Amino acid sequence: xxxxxxxxxxxxxxxxxxxxxxxxxxxxxxxxxxxxxxxxxxxxxxxxxxxxxxxxxxxxxxxxxxxxxxxxxxxxxxxxxxxxxxxxxxxxxxxxxxxxxxxxxxxxxxxxxxxxxxxxxxxxxxxxxxxxxxxxxxxxxxxxxxxxxxxxxxxxxxxxxxxxxxxxxxxxxxxxxxxxxxxxxxxxxxxxxxxxxxxxxxxxxxxxxxxxxxxxxxxxxxxxxxxxxxxxxxxxxxxxxxxxxxxxxxxxxxxxxxxxxxxxxxxxxxxxxxxxxxxxxxxxxxxxxxxxxxxxxxxxxxxxxxxxxxxxxxxxxxxxxxxxxxxxxxxxxxxxxxxxxxxxxxxxxxxxxxxxxxxxxxxxxxxxxxxxxxxxxxxxxxxxxxxxxxxxxxxxxxxxxxxxxxxxxxxxxxxxxxxxxxxxxxxxxxxxxxxxxxxxxxxxxxxxxxxxxxxxxxxxxxxxxxx
Amino acid sequence: xxxxxxxxxxxxxxxxxxxxxxxxxxxxxxxxxxxxxxxxxxxxxxxxxxxxxxxxxxxxxxxxxxxxxxxxxxxxxxxxxxxxxxxxxxxxxxxxxxxxxxxxxxxxxxxxxxxxxxxxxxxxxxxxxxxxxxxxxxxxxxxxxxxxxxxxxxxxxxxxxxxxxxxxxxxxxxxxxxxxxxxxxxxxxxxxxxxxxxxxxxxxxxxxxxxxxxxxxxxxxxxxxxxxxxxxxxxxxxxxxxxxxxxxxxxxxxxxxxxxxxxxxxxxxxxxxxxxxxxxxxxxxxxxxxxxxxxxxxxxxxxxxxxxxxxxxxxxxxxxxxxxxxxxxxxxxxxx
Numbered sequence: 024x025x026x027x028x029x030x031x032x033x034x035x036x037x038x039x040x041x042x043x044x045x046x047x048x049x050x051x052x053x054x055x056x057x058x059x060x061x062x063x064x065x066x067x068x069x070x071x072x073x074x075x076x077x078x079x080x081x082x083x084x085x086x087x088x089x090x091x092x093x094x095x096x097x098x099x100x101x102x103x104x105x106x107x108x109x110x111x112x113x114x115x116x117x118x119x120x121x122x123x124x125x126x127x128x129x130x131x132x133x134x135x136x137x138x139x140x141x142x143x144x145x146x147x148x149x150x151x152x153x154x155x156x157x158x159x160x161x162x163x164x165x166x167x168x169x170x171x172x173x174x175x176x177x178x179x180x181x182x183x184x185x186x187x188x189x190x191x192x193x194x195x196x197x198x199x200x201x202x203x204x205x206x207x208x209x210x211x212x213x214x215x216x217x218x219x220x221x222x223x224x225x226x227x228x229x230x231x232x233x234x235x236x237x238x239x240x241x242x243x244x245x246x247x248x249x250x251x252x253x254x255x256x257x258x259x260x261x262x263x264x265x266x267x268x269x270x271x272x273x274x275x276x277x278x279x280x281x282x283x284x285x286x287x288x289x290x291x292x293x294x295x296x297x298x299x300x301x302x303x304x305x306x307x308x309x310x311x312x313x314x315x316x317x318x319x320x321x322x323x324x325x326x327x328x329x330x331x332x333x334x335x336x337x338x339x340x341x342x343x344x345x346x347x348x349x350x351x352x353x354x355x356x357x358x359x360x361x362x363x364x365x366x367x368x369x370x371x372x373x374x375x376x377x378x379x380x381x382x383x384x385x386x387x388x389x390x391x392x393x394x395x396x397x398x399x400x401x402x403x404x405x406x407x408x409x410x411x412x413x414x415x416x417x418x419x420x421x422x423x424x425x426x427x428x429x430x431x432x433x434x435x436x437x438x439x440x441x442x443x444x445x446x447x448x449x450x451x452x453x454x455x456x457x458x459x460x461x462x463x464x465x466x467x468x469x470x471x472x473x474x475x476x477x478x479x480x481x482x483x484x485x486x487x488x489x490x
Numbered sequence: 491x492x493x494x495x496x497x498x499x500x501x502x503x504x505x506x507x508x509x510x511x512x513x514x515x516x517x518x519x520x521x522x523x524x525x526x527x528x529x530x531x532x533x534x535x536x537x538x539x540x541x542x543x544x545x546x547x548x549x550x551x552x553x554x555x556x557x558x559x560x561x562x563x564x565x566x567x568x569x570x571x572x573x574x575x576x577x578x579x580x581x582x583x584x585x586x587x588x589x590x591x592x593x594x595x596x597x598x599x600x601x602x603x604x605x606x607x608x609x610x611x612x613x614x615x616x617x618x619x620x621x622x623x624x625x626x627x628x629x630x631x632x633x634x635x636x637x638x639x640x641x642x643x644x645x646x647x648x649x650x651x652x653x654x655x656x657x658x659x660x661x662x663x664x665x666x667x668x669x670x671x672x673x674x675x676x677x678x679x680x681x682x683x684x685x686x687x688x689x690x691x692x693x694x695x696x697x698x699x700x701x702x703x704x705x706x707x708x709x710x711x712x713x714x715x716x717x718x719x720x721x722x723x724x725x726x727x728x729x730x731x732x733x734x735x736x737x738x739x740x741x742x743x744x745x746x747x748x749x750x751x752x753x754x755x756x757x758x759x760x761x762x763x764x765x766x767x768x769x770x771x772x773x774x775x776x777x778x779x780x781x782x783x784x785x786x787x788x789x790x791x792x793x794x795x796x797x798x799x800x801x802x803x804x805x806x807x808x809x810x811x812x813x814x815x816x817x818x819x820x821x822x823x824x825x826x
Contacts, residue, residue: 095550102557102569114789120558125555128554130807141544292565365700434584
């Protein structure tokens with residue numbers, strides 16, 4: 024078997040981006056939640072919000088550090104493995120990435136330092152301001168990176184000269200046709216993901232009865248937020264789908280495993296797409312529903328995969344199943360959220376052990392949906408890096424050999440199978456300890472870890488006396 | 491000179507500034523990371539970590555700006571240079587993973603604390619060495635065919651790049667030790683002074699080796715420095731470097747706290763200037779100059795509009811955060 028540098032480079036990119044995206048999926052929402060808690064504490068002066076904010080800030084610090092180190096890897100991938108893509112697209116895409124760096128990364132990194140270590144060094148309002156800047160940074164970051172990603176899906180505002188893209192209209196590039204939909208769908212998805220984690224942790228704290236008050240406060244706010252966000256996410260998903268139908272019909276055909284173009288199309292709930300025979304096996308179809316959902320009318324025409332030559336089609340099965348996993352996760356989320364709000368109306372939301380257990384199991388649903396949704400849209404973009412214009416096969420660095428990429432891929436695999444479980448373990452430990460008040464256990468909030476204080480015995484009283 | 495050509499020069503200056511900021515800022519915290527491995531006990535290690543914990547993340551962000559800045563301003567250079575140094579880049583990125591998460595993990599994951607301590611120290615060391623290899627490979631230049639790198643991924647490992655890798659270890663070690671002189675006191679500070687002296691010997695040795703090696707190996711560089719009238723223009727560079735070195739060596743012994751760090755900044759600045767003089771105006775050495783590799787005028791202009799606003803803002807709040815965390819780490823133990 025020969026090692027194919029293209030395939031290995033794709034695997035490497037998929038590996039590093041799939042792990043990386045889990046972290047913004049969590050921290051984007053969490054940053055806003057922490058800013059909200061800091062604001063609640065600032066204006067109501069209730070200590071409970073302070074403790075909860077501190078608790079989530081500790082978790083945020085761990086996940087953010089993981090997000091930073093796995094994120095720095097990403098832009099360099101364009102150079103190491105995708106240099107021809109970089110050469111072809113840099114004139115258009117690089118400013119979007121650079122703006123992400125300048126507007127978001129510095130803001131997040133610098134103000135996170137103040138948020139974590141500056142509690143006693145800056146006034147209260149400044150600390151709230153730092154929390155807001157971190158949250159704002161995560162949103163700026165989402166905006167620019169999704170603008171760049173969307174341009175790869177629905178390129179606009181450019182001219183091609185000798186195989187390279189040149190900008191002609193920056194507004195059209197940044198606000199390309201899929202950008203607003205993708206941004207809204209992704210950011211709300213990230214908020215929901217964080218919300219479900221908060222819900223699960225809250226349920227855990229309530230069930231365990233230590234820190235139940237904090238757990239109830241978290242559960243209550245989050246259940247309200249999710250009651251708005253989860254249905255909103257479904258509406259946004261539908262709008263994003265309509266946008267995909269208009270600009271990337273072949274991707275949509277793969278999502279639906281629709282081989283032939285037809286009006287009054289059915290919706291295939293389940294099937295095993297057979298790419299060699301271009302048909303679905305074991306299909307469960309609902310008549311007319313395909314046209315109804317995708318075109319919002321029973322007679323709408325849904326384009327099939329046959330409209331594109333085979334070489335221009337994405338792998339159907341992956342896209343088809345990934346989409347169904349995403350939608351399935353979304354439906355489960357809706358069930359949990361509706362159930363919780365129903366229980367709340369009956370005043371039993373904190374007592375129902377079944378519901379609280381369900382919340383704990385629902386905690387990772389957002390991550391599953393994010394990965395599945397990301398797979399749908401990115402695998403659905405194949406075989407192109409810039410949709411319809413630049414092939415993935417023509418994007419890879421020409422100097423790379425199979426063993427080169429195998430070596431770096433092995434390195435990334437090894438690093439992440441150490442780092443991610445360790446990070447999850449570390450965060451689980453913080454959760455188990457619960458929202459204790461910060462001085463007892465708080466390397467982060469105190470600005471300095473407990474140990475140097477212990478080590479310098481005599482100064483300890485002094486240090487605490489100053490708090 | 492047309493407007494577009496001017497923008498290329500502006501971008502070269504901005505990128506040079508971003509890389510310089512990266513080297514100086516992440517340089518000192520990578521240096522502290524390496525010295526962390528030499529610390530005698532856990533309390534000292536904790537102290538060293540705290541000397542950089544609030545600022546390392548912002549410092550490392552300059553690396554992203556450097557990488558993306560190269561892509562944005564000189565995409566052709568990015569597309570040729572980065573594949574050529576893909577192994578040291580991957581090594582650096584992996585090393586930065588272990589080093590970066592260690593800040594959070596070592597306090598929370600006590601059973602594996604020594605593992606994360608190890609990761610922090612060796613991650614810092616490997617990342618530094620890898621950056622030095624990239625620098626050395628870059629100075630030597632790459633095999634280029636049209637718009638592509640035409641060599642192999644192992645070409646970048648040469649005796650010269652190994653030497654620059656080791657040199658940067660001493661260089662960042664010096665930055666780190668001088669940062670610690672600034673931020674600590676007592677025995678930790680005395681230890682940092684000793685380490686700074688050792689590192690300084692290494693740095694001065696490396697500067698001497700590079701100054702001899704590169705003109706010998708590369709006729710262009712020799713011509714650049716040693717033909718008239720250049721030799722007159724550039725003679726102050728080694729002279730000023732030597733003066734800084736003498737001043738800094740004395741400051742390491744006379745008890746001053748800020749001077750060693752300032753001296754190191756001076757040494758780095760002069761070395762940086764020396765490399766710039768050797769290579770200018772090539773951005774892919776021996777092959778493409780800044781203007782040939784530049785992005786389109788529209789790209790340069792679009793990005794510049796935001797950069798002239800954002801970069802000063804970034805510098806202001808970065809300076810502000812350093813101000814917030816000013817002073818001795820040890821004296822500030824109670825800052826909660």
